[in-house]
Amino acid sequence: MLAIDRLQVRYGKQTALLVERPLVIGAGDRIGVIGSNGAGKTTLLKAVLGLVPYHGRIRTRLRPEDISVHMQQNSYVGTVPVKHIMSAILNTDVKTDKKLRGLVDFFEFQGCMSKKYTALSGGQKQRLTIILVLYQDAPLTFFDEVTSGLDFETRQKLMEKMRAWYAGKENALVVVSHYYDELERLADKLLILNRGHVAAFGRTEELFRRYCGRAVVTIPANGKNRALAARLKTIAAPGHLLAFPCTDEAEESRLTSLFIRENIDYRRSGTDIEILCSNVLSGGGPL
Numbered sequence: 001m002l003a004i005d006r007l008q009v010r011y012g013k014q015t016a017l018l019v020e021r022p023l024v025i026g027a028g029d030r031i032g033v034i035g036s037n038g039a040g041k042t043t044l045l046k047a048v049l050g051l052v053p054y055h056g057r058i059r060t061r062l063r064p065e066d067i068s069v070h071m072q073q074n075s076y077v078g079t080v081p082v083k084h085i086m087s088a089i090l091n092t093d094v095k096t097d098k099k100l101r102g103l104v105d106f107f108e109f110q111g112c113m114s115k116k117y118t119a120l121s122g123g124q125k126q127r128l129t130i131i132l133v134l135y136q137d138a139p140l141t142f143f144d145e146v147t148s149g150l151d152f153e154t155r156q157k158l159m160e161k162m163r164a165w166y167a168g169k170e171n172a173l174v175v176v177s178h179y180y181d182e183l184e185r186l187a188d189k190l191l192i193l194n195r196g197h198v199a200a201f202g203r204t205e206e207l208f209r210r211y212c213g214r215a216v217v218t219i220p221a222n223g224k225n226r227a228l229a230a231r232l233k234t235i236a237a238p239g240h241l242l243a244f245p246c247t248d249e250a251e252e253s254r255l256t257s258l259f260i261r262e263n264i265d266y267r268r269s270g271t272d273i274e275i276l277c278s279n280v281l282s283g284g285g286p287l
């Protein structure tokens with residue numbers, strides 16, 4: 001659907017993004033793009049959309065109208081009800097358009113249709129843009145931080161809705177997010193960016209196995225647990241956690257039995273993207 005190769009974007013003397021190996025986006029892909037502030041996530045989207053000059057190759061058979069995008073910030077007129085904004089942007093009749101009504105119902109937006117944009121909550125504003133973007137049903141859609149600023153529950157609900165909406169569909173999605181839990185729900189591939197470079201790209205499961213093993217068990221990083229961890233194999237983790245990689249079921253069993261004996265709360269995961277990113281970015285390389 002889209003292939004990016006040897007892409008370089010510069011702002012003045014600064015190289016904001018350098019993609020040295022091919023990145024391919026195929027039909028049905030759900031790609032999560034993650035990286036800290038300034039890693040180059042938005043720059044990548046802008047290059048694909050032709051909004052910034054770049055060196056290198058971006059090849060696609062898609063027409064510009066086959067790509068839709070939900071950028072971080074959106075603003076609409078605040079003087080008319082939201083339903084008029086929808087009809088004007090989508091050039092349709094809100095009352096009779098079944099596809100639009102389906103989306104409005106699916107995202108539980110009926111109660112907002114007669115409100116003005118300025119009277120919507122943060123989550124409702126995001127739902128409006130998501131409805132406008134999804135209506136286009138583009139083969140390739142980019143979502144840039146669609147849920148930033150929303151509370152945990154609203155984010156979870158929105159992501160669950162988006163996951164359900166796209167389930168089984170061939171549309172490819174590229175979702176830029178700072179929220180690991182969000183990407184765990186939505187993405188099956190990850191592009192991890194670090195200071196303008198690709199730190200890792202691939203299926204989440206495969207990356208997880210490569211950097212963390214079959215599963216990872218985490219416990220709180222307090223004094224007692226640190227002492228215990230000193231005699232066990234650990235991998236990188238955010239400061240408040242200690243993480244233990246498990247290559248097989250027997251290892252998982254040994255570790256969790258130890259934590260039960262020691263009365264330590266633990267969490268086992270085979271998909272923890274935060275731990276995966278910590279290990280990709282720690283510079284230690286794969287296991």
Ligand SMILES: Nc1ncnc2c1ncn2[C@@H]1O[C@H](COP(=O)(O)OP(=O)(O)OP(=O)(O)O)[C@@H](O)[C@H]1O
Nearest residue numbers: 011012014016035036037038039040041042043044
């Ligand atoms: N228009 C611009 N002019 C100059 N430098 C820019 C411009 N836009 C971005 N940059 C720089 O390029 C780098 C990458 O920025 P980018 O917006 O792609 O990061 P990001 O990963 O999307 O960050 P964030 O998570 O904060 O949105 C940053 O160092 C940023 O300061």
